[in-house]
Amino acid sequence: MSREIVNLIQWRKKPSCIWPWRSSHTSSIINFHSTDPTGHQLLVQSLEKCKYSRSSTDVFRTHATIVKLGYETCASLTSLLVTSYICFNHLSFSRQLLNEVPYWKFKLVTLNLIIASFMKMGDVDIAKKVFVKMRKRDLITWNTVIGGFVRNARFEEAFRYFKRMLSSNMEPDKYTFSLVITLCGRVGALDQAKWVHGLLIEKRIELNFVVSAALIDMYSKCGRIETAKSIFEKVKHDDVSVWNAMINGLAMHGLAMDAIATFSKMEDENMLPDSITFVGILTACSHCGLTQQGREYFNLMRTKYSIEPQLEHYGSMVDLFGRAGRLEEAYEVIKGMPMDPDVVIWRAFLSACRTHRNPGFGEVAVSKISHLDSGDYVLLSNTYCSVSKWDTAENVRHMMRQKRVSKSRGKSWIEFGGVIHQFKSGDKSHPEMEQIYKILEGLIGRIKEEGFKPVTELVLMDISEEEKEENLNYHSEKLALAYGILKSSPGSEIRVSKNLRTCIDCHSWMKLVSKVLKRVIIVRDRIRFHRIEDGLCSCGDYW
């Protein structure tokens, strides 16, 4: 907060009043008399100017003048004040103002603007309150509020408000649909995605490049890469974002060669790639171990397309070498970066150190991360476990306990009958848990008979083998899979989503399950898809 604002706030006379200027020190930045008929206009102009000012002092002063001249209840000035305070991040002042003027005094457009401003600042609950109190709402109101929920990751509410919009007979437009399509992709809910797609066709919404890109992305993120491909074939390829959505979708599914082929087709059709295209193509290479091609594309960016690599491109390169076990080269990339590596890059490096059992480099990565989160501690501790340094691993866990950092718990979801069922590791809260455990235990026995050996090294603590095995058996993705087996018909595909990366043990276990039960299992983890069929996974065990 600037010195000026601090001074202004210190002017306060009445402790119960939040306004910093309500004192004898109030001054006006414009000179006119209260009877001046153009006073209102001048105040409006003054507030408009405030938006270009560096400090909020001018807003405070104009606000003081507004009150001094008796314009306090003027809705148009109040709304300008609200948005000005939002501009300067003084949300408490904006909220207070909204309480002082009755809503019916505001025009619809003003309230829309207020909702948009609060949503932008992340104050979702206030925006929601304004929406609830509104007597009239238009298409802009609905789009703003739904978009606000999506922007602030309040997915469930976004979907609920979309349904409310439909039942209140407000016709959604292409903007509403692109928001809701994006939403379905973020959640990864295929049934909802199909329903929204059907509605889009029914309402004859124009399939422009934004909607097309969103649809391709949605189906990719819902595990339906074939549908995404067929949409890509049908729509116009007139914008780079449509290509980017396809390349990124293919990368997410580990289809690096298809992503590369799409890139070549793009070049053939004289469509210029942008920096996002290269993020997609580098990701595709890194997820499939194509280090040489990755390096070539990284160079191509500069030499052929004059695109300067950004942080995320360097991130992909670190990941490319890191995953391949070429930790020295990954470290060289970090050291050679023209900008400071961010925490994402160090975490990618740390993750590679865990996979390739290198605690030395792991310590380097950890020393560079200023605020370690639970995942970082777990990765480091796991790195020590991977080389059997149990004492050091325990020290890390001790540090975690001391700092009261708890391990983020694995969660998995499965969609069934339009409902998303969530499971945590070792969870017993689901109403059908008894049957779920029965199925899971039966399956564990059967898979063991097939010769499956649990990857017990993964369980962090240095405890007995038996305990470790018990811990692994009830990982959230196994519970979700068991629920899928319980609810679906034999032979049908089972789709599970997880908030973290799939663990190696669950991955090998599911490969055997797919073979024994002759079923396709699709697992969407934090960063990619695994399509498991007949004992093999689309990731080729490289992830």
Next chain:
DNA sequence: TTAGGGTTAG
């Protein structure tokens, strides 16, 4: 006399 849509490293 308002706001707003898509693709982005782990």
